[in-house]
Amino acid sequence: MAHRHARDSFFIVGEGILGEGSTTETAAAAGSDDVAARPASAEEELRRFRFSRLGPRGKRTDEPTRAALAAAITDVSAGQPDGTIPAGFTYLGQFVDHDLTLDRTATQLGSEVTVDDLVQGRSPALDLDSVYGRGPRDRLDRRFYAEDGVRLKVGTSSATGFPDDRVRVDLEGFDLPRAGGTAGTAADRRAPLIPDLRNDENLVVAQTHLAFIRFHNRVVEHLALTGIHERRLFEAAREQVVKHYQWMLRTDFLPRIVDPAVVSDVFTNGRRFFEARGHGRRPTMPVEFAVAAYRMGHSMVRDAYEWNRVFTTGGPGPLGTLLLLFTFSGVSGNFTGGGLPELDDPDFGTVDRLPTNWIADFRRLYDFTEAGRPDLAPPAGAGNVAKRIDTVLVDPLAQLPAGTFGGRGSTFPDIHRNLAFRNLTRADMVRLASGQQMAALFGVTPLTRDQILTGNGGASLAGLSAEQRASVAANTPLWFYVLREAELNDGRLGQVGGRIVAEVFHRAIEGSRHSTVREPWWRPTLGPDASTFRMTDLLLFAFEGKADLLNPLGE
Numbered sequence: 001m002a003h004r005h006a007r008d009s010f011f012i013v014g015e016g017i018l019g020e021g022s023t024t025e026t027a028a029a030a031g032s033d034d035v036a037a038r039p040a041s042a043e044e045e046l047r048r049f050r051f052s053r054l055g056p057r058g059k060r061t062d063e064p065t066r067a068a069l070a071a072a073i074t075d076v077s078a079g080q081p082d083g084t085i086p087a088g089f090t091y092l093g094q095f096v097d098h099d100l101t102l103d104r105t106a107t108q109l110g111s112e113v114t115v116d117d118l119v120q121g122r123s124p125a126l127d128l129d130s131v132y133g134r135g136p137r138d139r140l141d142r143r144f145y146a147e148d149g150v151r152l153k154v155g156t157s158s159a160t161g162f163p164d165d166r167v168r169v170d171l172e173g174f175d176l177p178r179a180g181g182t183a184g185t186a187a188d189r190r191a192p193l194i195p196d197l198r199n200d201e202n203l204v205v206a207q208t209h210l211a212f213i214r215f216h217n218r219v220v221e222h223l224a225l226t227g228i229h230e231r232r233l234f235e236a237a238r239e240q241v242v243k244h245y246q247w248m249l250r251t252d253f254l255p256r257i258v259d260p261a262v263v264s265d266v267f268t269n270g271r272r273f274f275e276a277r278g279h280g281r282r283p284t285m286p287v288e289f290a291v292a293a294y295r296m297g298h299s300m301v302r303d304a305y306e307w308n309r310v311f312t313t314g315g316p317g318p319l320g321t322l323l324l325l326f327t328f329s330g331v332s333g334n335f336t337g338g339g340l341p342e343l344d345d346p347d348f349g350t351v352d353r354l355p356t357n358w359i360a361d362f363r364r365l366y367d368f369t370e371a372g373r374p375d376l377a378p379p380a381g382a383g384n385v386a387k388r389i390d391t392v393l394v395d396p397l398a399q400l401p402a403g404t405f406g407g408r409g410s411t412f413p414d415i416h417r418n419l420a421f422r423n424l425t426r427a428d429m430v431r432l433a434s435g436q437q438m439a440a441l442f443g444v445t446p447l448t449r450d451q452i453l454t455g456n457g458g459a460s461l462a463g464l465s466a467e468q469r470a471s472v473a474a475n476t477p478l479w480f481y482v483l484r485e486a487e488l489n490d491g492r493l494g495q496v497g498g499r500i501v502a503e504v505f506h507r508a509i510e511g512s513r514h515s516t517v518r519e520p521w522w523r524p525t526l527g528p529d530a531s532t533f534r535m536t537d538l539l540l541f542a543f544e545g546k547a548d549l550l551n552p553l554g555e
Contacts, residue, residue: 127514150220176330371537436481
């Protein structure tokens with residue numbers, strides 16, 4: 001359950017378990033507005049990931065309205081404008097989500113661990129446990145580490161014949177480490193040796209995870225030269241990596257997706273609504289963040305990317321479509337090709353590692369000119385920006401491969417492939433507060449009926465019935481509200497969505513063992529100066545500032 005893209009149930013502290021196996025399903029099927037939680041056993045209270053509720057419970061949205069709204073959000077005829085954020089941040093956001101929600105006690109189920117280990121391991125923190133797991137001394141997680149127990153393993157891409165001799169070579173360090181071997185299904189052999197399998201759901205997040213592995217290994221090399229004793233080297237490197245990561249999120253990532261005034265208020269004056277006196281206790285994660293506000297990244301996804309010199313406009317191969325980025329991953333794909341039937345088959349394909357021709361060109365995902373490196377600009381027209389954060393999702397997200405939500409090898413209704421429907425249904429399952437309820441909680445002016453129904457160049461609700469439009473306008477599902485709010489705010493999360501996201505990030509940094517919130521005097525040392533460390537700086541350090549490592553396939 002911990003490594004699934006979408007949870008089937010949620011343990012909400014103080015409420016119990018909402019979702020699969022609880023009275024929620026029975027009540028929802030009967031159309032009841034009184035959805036109850038199943039009480040959690042003492043063991044489940046310790047072993048389940050710890051969610052909380054920030055706002056009040058909301059009213060349910062019936063399934064026909066959810067389906068109609070999902071259809072409007074993923075309408076193929078809806079034009080979605082580009083935003084201004086480099087496209088790599090879309091998948092950095094997904095990587096961060098997995099860091100926040102990794103249940104790192106999953107591998108210890110049935111093992112002897114302390115109560116504190118259990119609670120800490122199931123609490124959200126921005127501490128890169130999706131990269132480190134439980135560390136090199138853990139008997140199960142040591143498989144993620146090199147023989148020295150300090151560096152993390154990297155994988156090797158596989159030589160391929162298309163399109164030229166430059167890709168007919170295995171390249172070490174450009175794929176995630178993989179299980180390999182001959183046992184099990186093809187999917188088992190392709191499985192990545194990383195703590196969170198979700199980070200291999202698509203090729204962009206997989207290459208992002210690889211960049212963090214390389215960043216850690218470079219920090220190890222850097223600190224080793226300072227004379228740190230070998231016994232302290234891993235923890236010293238991890239502390240530096242985590243703190244630089246937190247600084248980058250606070251100063252580079254968050255202000256791109258959230259109104260900077262909201263970010264500044266939270267990180268300067270502290271939290272006002274979410275666990276405002278939480279210091280000293282393990283954090284929880286509000287369902288309003290997990291099920292709604294932070295799912296804003298789904299609207300940033302493009303349907304195709306200028307990927308590298310092979311898979312680009314005018315190149316020998318096609319654009320890197322969303323389906324291809326799923327295909328050339330180990331968890332959702334098969335490194336081979338085919339449509340959904342082939343991707344859903346865990347034994348399809350004979351390639352077990354990323355083909356060399358699919359290695360990322362990071363120059364096309366991030367703007368290195370912001371870091372003073374015009375020599376790392378992509379060819380003209382080859383850069384990618386994310387789609388604007390708004391109420392439209394690209395059509396491929398209406399037809400997800402089953403591997404992205406743990407459905408590979410099973411049977412399910414086709415509507416379950418629609419990401420928008422999945423988001424709306426999950427929110428309904430946990431009785432999420434409406435956008436209007438959250439605006440009232442935060443003391444901000446809610447969006448008007450016209451703003452909700454009309455928006456600003458986003459999803460058209462003309463296909464909904466009058467009754468359905470009235471329902472959406474009066475009790476707007478929080479996820480749709482957050483997206484509409486951003487649509488009306490130049491593509492950044494506003495007073496409701498932005499407040500939720502910024503306060504959860506602040507709390508998750510505070511709750512990390514290494515914390516720049518608890519140590520406000522800390523400053524980065526691996527960037528250009530003592531106040532700057534951006535994602536581009538992280539990549540430059542990880543790949544030694546070299547064009548042939550950031551883009552090994554060349555122009």
